[in-house]
Amino acid sequence: LKSRNAFVLNSIHYDGQKKLDTIEITNIPDLSKAKKVLIIDDIVDSGESLDAIRKKILEIYPHLEVKLAVIFYKPSAIIKPEFCVKEAKEWISFFWDFEV
Secondary structure, eight states: OOOOOOOOOEEEEEETTEEEEEEEEEOOOOOTTOSEEEEEEEEESSSHHHHHHHHHHHHHOTTOEEEEEEEEEOTTSSSOOSEEEEEOOSOOOOTTOOOO
16 A cells, blocks of 8 residues: 555444444544545445444545445445455454454
8 A cells, every 4th residue: 555654443333243223433543634545444244334434534534535445345235345355145253353
């Protein structure tokens, strides 16, 4: 990507496999000097979380060009990322998911 500007934000929409009624988005970085942003996620399941993140970022920084990239994508999602690696056909448990 030829960029050293990488940031992490947090969103919570699931508790294990249970979808929550709300989407909590925290740790939004200062993107005021950016022109383009690529939001990367592991999976688009319903698409609600990634859609909410994109909308929140554009609400705060309307000047940005925002693109989405994911590892796995479900065609039933409400949004389609510009970049994806593979279609997901069932629930995927990632090794980095953990129970507290």
